[in-house]
Amino acid sequence: MAGTRPAALVADASVIVKWFVNEPFTEQSLRLRKAHVGLATRVVVPSLAKYEVLNALKYSGEFGVEEITRISRDLDNYQFIEVPFERRYSEATVNIATKYGITVYDSSYIAVGQERALPVFTADKKVLDKTRGLGFIHHIREYT
Numbered sequence: 001m002a003g004t005r006p007a008a009l010v011a012d013a014s015v016i017v018k019w020f021v022n023e024p025f026t027e028q029s030l031r032l033r034k035a036h037v038g039l040a041t042r043v044v045v046p047s048l049a050k051y052e053v054l055n056a057l058k059y060s061g062e063f064g065v066e067e068i069t070r071i072s073r074d075l076d077n078y079q080f081i082e083v084p085f086e087r088r089y090s091e092a093t094v095n096i097a098t099k100y101g102i103t104v105y106d107s108s109y110i111a112v113g114q115e116r117a118l119p120v121f122t123a124d125k126k127v128l129d130k131t132r133g134l135g136f137i138h139h140i141r142e143y144t
Helices: 013-019 026-037 049-060 065-077 087-100 104-116 125-130
Strands: 008-011 042-046 081-083 120-122 137-139
Touching: 008 026, 008 104, 013 026, 013 049, 013 120, 026 042, 042 049, 042 104, 049 065, 087 104, 104 120, 125 137
Parallel strands: 008 042, 008 120, 042 081, 120 137
Antiparallel strands: none
16 A cells, blocks of 8 residues: 555544644654645545544543534544445444454444445554454555
8 A cells, every 4th residue: 555545545533633643653644634635635434433533532631622622623624525324334334343353433434445445544553453354454654
């Protein structure tokens, strides 16, 4: 995946959180954000993504109510391509969660990638380890 920029991809909450928090692989995550904002790459997410990002930021302890409220507006302004909860995706999500022993939340991103034939980017090592056989899931460090 290194060296290529897909026209569309799935970014999970662990990647989008890095748009607001300086952590390992923030640089690659910000590169993805820049590509998304510049319309070089479109970020596709399940409809729960914004809530999951805000929840992670709330529990990080780094943000107060006003900051999280501002970030919620920022997330809305990014105009992600949001995939609604519907049968095709929900069934794939449950199957992935069960087969790979990961959360339904994490599985929802993978299901979107699987059903739309898009690469999925994550910074979650546990998800990567458990889904090793799926060739379309990549660590964000691979995004250039």
